[in-house]
Amino acid sequence: MAKEKESESKSERILNAAEELFARHGYDGVTMRQIASRAEVDVALANYHFGKKEELFHAVFNRRAEILSATRRKVLMESQKQAGKGKQSLEQIIEAFLLPLKIAQESQEPGWRNYMALLAYVLTSPVWNEVLMPTVFDKRVEEFIDALKSALPDAREEDIHWCYHYVSGALALTLAQTGRIDRLTGGQCKSTDFDTAYNLMIPFVAAGFREVCKPKKKRK
Template identity: 55%
Template sequence: MANPAVEPKAKKSRKILILDSAEALFAQYGYDGVTLRQITKRAGVDLALANYHFGPKRDLFNAVLERRADIVNSARFKALDECLQASKGAPSVEGIIDAYLRPLGEIQSSADDGLRHYLALIAYVNNSHEYGKEFMTQFFNPLVQRFIDALRQALPEADEQAIYWGYHYLSGALTLTFADTGRLDILSEGKASSSDFKTGYAHMIPFIAAGMRAICARGEPSN
């Protein structure tokens, strides 16, 4: 059966068209920068239809966030399982981080604009005090805890708080990469591009792995 998230526009239901339009606009302008009228205009449907299917804008925003969470999580769970099986219970930090990042790189290099919009939206949510904690906790904490457990296997002598800080730094780097602001292009005068996700992830893996090993080897930080 075809995935309604990637069907041609002519074959999509009006409900899916509303979700797709909301996803693209929220990703570009944030929650507060978009109205229901703008969403339905882009979708080519009546405003009343958005209210009928989703209710107020906040409920539509939540529906957009929930829709693809399982797709993203399943790809990363699968990558982690493959990493752990290949390592026979002794994973490397680099292997774990690769499993965390690689599915996202595959999504961003795919032909599915919707999934790319979704990752940009996650960057917005992850950086939002209002939405970040609630949504990320509900939909992504089980995934993150699996990766934290794998990092414990890779760094058995590490202080646990250092592993969590290491993940925190990874999450921050990932959020900025998802956002794809173009600032890297300007700073580097075109030598590097924030939309070059393949290179970005290739650099991020050894960078984060080295930093995580360094802080995990230090023990408690001094005051």
């Protein structure tokens, strides 16, 4: 047993164990000893490599955040190039934003699955959202909002932001993999089925954007 564990360095094992546990139980629901135990490592080693518990949490979050952010940037750029002079379609922009779902679906690594749930935790936490989201993700969000403005030139800026907020929420609950949709449908739909979640979410939110951001008659 523990074949795969051998192929990873101990510090990687710590990050992976922490990722899995933080994703499920949140920052305060996990102890350093639980992390060390799951990583099959001494308790003091996590402190040695990453410093305090909070710094370990940052390290876990940032590790894949930077990968994700860089990929998002690349995908949006390519989509813009591909569209050439013509406007990008709403669907193309949204596809790029929903990239986390595609990454989690295509990579078989359970690490990415765990990270998706961790991302959902940070997104929905009043405490951690403020601390962790701005540093890495805010620039990408601005780029996406700009792309949306170009695709919806007549829209009010606030409407776009609120729609973006709804998309972000739908995405977050999907990433969280709470298993609720499985329970409600008796297993017919699966929380882990990012593929379907992705394919249906694109037309859903595209239609929402078009409805809310369409030119209005009057608004008092």
